[in-house]
Amino acid sequence: MDYLWAFITGGALCAVGQLLIDLTAMTPARILVTYVVSGVFLGAVGIYEPLTEFAGAGATVPLTGFGYNLSRGVREAVEKDGLIGALTGGLEACAGGIAAAVLFGLLAAVIFRRGDKTAKLVR
Numbered sequence: 001m002d003y004l005w006a007f008i009t010g011g012a013l014c015a016v017g018q019l020l021i022d023l024t025a026m027t028p029a030r031i032l033v034t035y036v037v038s039g040v041f042l043g044a045v046g047i048y049e050p051l052t053e054f055a056g057a058g059a060t061v062p063l064t065g066f067g068y069n070l071s072r073g074v075r076e077a078v079e080k081d082g083l084i085g086a087l088t089g090g091l092e093a094c095a096g097g098i099a100a101a102v103l104f105g106l107l108a109a110v111i112f113r114r115g116d117k118t119a120k121l122v123r
Contacts, residue, residue: 006042006058009051013062032063039067 013035020031033087040081042048048068052059059065077085 002056006056009058013059013064015104026038027052031046034113035063036067036070039064039069041067043068043071066094066097069097 015037017031020026020034021028026034039048042051042064048059048064049072052065052068058071070090070093073091074086074089077092079085081088083116
């Protein structure tokens with residue numbers, strides 16, 4: 001059942017993103033930022049933590065989970081280190097995910113060839 005709930009929760013978050021793309025004039029970049037900020041906000045009001053306990057990876061893997069993880073790291077670092085924790089906590093909490101994104105991006109750039117994405121005009 002844990003896998004089912006993770007799949008349903010993650011799928012619902014992705015479906016909301018797809019609806020935002022299809023039904024609004026928001027750019028994908030604005031939708032991504034909205035998701036991260038939503039995760040921060042929902043974590044601040046205490047809604048996102050019970051969702052992560054219920055859905056597991058279905059709630060922590062999407063960008064809302066990244067925002068929640070950032071805010072949680074900042075909150076814990078501020079409690080531990082004071083005001084300097086506001087600057088270091090988010091990076092500490094998300095360092096693994098950020099490092100993985102950089103590493104996999106580098107591997108993809110090394111393995112795959114770059115191609116011309118512009119349409120060729122035939123005359």
